[in-house]
Amino acid sequence: MNNTGHPIPDGSYAVEIVSMERKTDKNNKRIVEWQLKVNDGPFTGTMIPKKFHLSNDAALRFLDKELEMLSIEAPDGETFDKEKAKAIGKTISISAVTNKDDFQAYYVKKVLQSSPSESERISKW
Secondary structure, three states, X not given: OOXXXXXXXXXXXXXXXXEEEEEEOOOOOEEEEEEEEEOOHHHOOOEEEEEEEOOOHHHHHHHHHHHHHOOOOOOOXXXXXXXXXHOOOXXXXXXXXXXXXXXXXXXXXXXXXXXXXXXXXXXOO
């Protein structure tokens, strides 16, 4: 953790999607949480929780947009649970941005690696 209290400073990072799950927060609100692992630079290995608070339609549209970038179409939670495995292990580019209330958000910019490399595939044989 850096001196701001956030896992990483604001900026762009290559991260791996480690997990994605639906859950309920401490206030009994539904959220979708992704665990991301930084793949480069001085924060390599740092885990970042990316949360979508499903409190309104705008939040759902934002989640849909980022899932679409990962080639996942999930109109509901049950479909998300079936499709999320497609995203696990993908490397994506994110932007970390802290707002005026000192909340740090993480935005998916693009998919950097959507499938295992040839050498990774060969090594599994």
